[in-house]
Amino acid sequence: MKKSNLCGDSFMTKAKYQRIVDKITKDIKEGKLATGQKIPSVRKLAEHYHCSKDTAQKALIELKYQKYIYAVPKSGYYVLENAQEEKQDLELPVRDDRHQAYEDFRLCVNETLIGRENYLFNYYPQQEGLEDLRRSVQKLMLDSAVYASRDQLVLTSGTQQALYILSQIEFPNQKERILVEQPTYHRINDLLLAQKLPYETIERTPQGINLQELERIFQSGKIKFFYTIPRFHYPLGHSYTRQDKEEILRLAQLYDVYIVEDDYLSDFDSRRELTFHYLDNSQRVIYIKSFSTSLFPSPQGLLLCSFHPRFKTTFIAYKKRRGLRQQPHHAKGPIALHRQSHV
Secondary structure, eight states, X not given: OOOOOTTOHHHHHSOHHHHHHHHHHHHHHTTSSOTTOXXXXXXXXXXXXXXXXXXXXXXXXXXXXXXXXXXXXXXXXXXXXXXXXXXXXXXXXOSOGGGTTHHHHXXXXXXXXXXXXXXXXXXXXXXXXXXXXXXXXXXXXXXXXXXXXXXXXXXXXXXHXXXXXXXXXXXXXXXXXXXXXXXXXXXXXXXXXXXXXXXXXEEEETTEEOHHHHHHHHHTSOEEXXXXXXXXXXXXXXXXXXXXXXXXXXXXHHTTOEEEEEOTTGGGOTTOOOOHHHHOSSSOEEEEEXXXXXXXXXXXXXXXXXXXXXXXXXXXXXXXXXXXXXXXXXXXXXXXXXXXXXX
């Protein structure tokens, strides 16, 4: 005989944590759980729904995110006043924009830690970044038309770390000089000066760069890589056209130069212009992206590098040798928060 349940068959097909969310939400809406009433503890929910404490905790975090309940430290969770009863815009004063995403970020960090506590102690061999984090990043980057396998992705603790490693390792073209636009990201300028690296510059204006001048510099045979910001260049606001990108890529292939594409403002491009990485058919582009600009500044802003396989071994070896790694306990938080901000 087929078993029945109070909430219907569809209830049983849902994930366990979602069943808990649905039941508590239903009880709140029907008044069975009143404003200010305490929600059963994680232990009691786990016992009642025959699930793990992690699953029960995940359900409570989801309910808190949906503004049905709130947490009281060392006490538990309680039903929020007028939970979801009125959905209208409120004018709220911005007191301190430094904390604009803090609560959401903390919620995402807590959620991503559920069931993953073991990572805190066993991630050290994974110099390229946690596998499930790279899997999440890979899926996220599809929205920006950045197609790369998980094995091509490397996570660092920020743009500066990636640029530093790239400036130190040997490239397949065995060249030494770095070409940068001027003006450009001040950190790359600081890096070049602090490390006393050989470099050249090319002027970038609100109209772009002189492609004939770029060819002359490439033709010298000295350029290891060309560092460029493809869109919304600060402070010029310039973005390369597709035609410009294709010509720069042609020159890079012709003169054996690599392109380091720092696409940190891609999230603000509503037109979703194609990247150098997408247009590249000769594996000349190293794509890096930081999520800190679209979320909030952080010393450990998440960043990815998409590599040709011959780069990865050298890059990882240098990263390991210098003891450079990202911190896993919050690394996936930015990804979760980034996804929520685009829903």
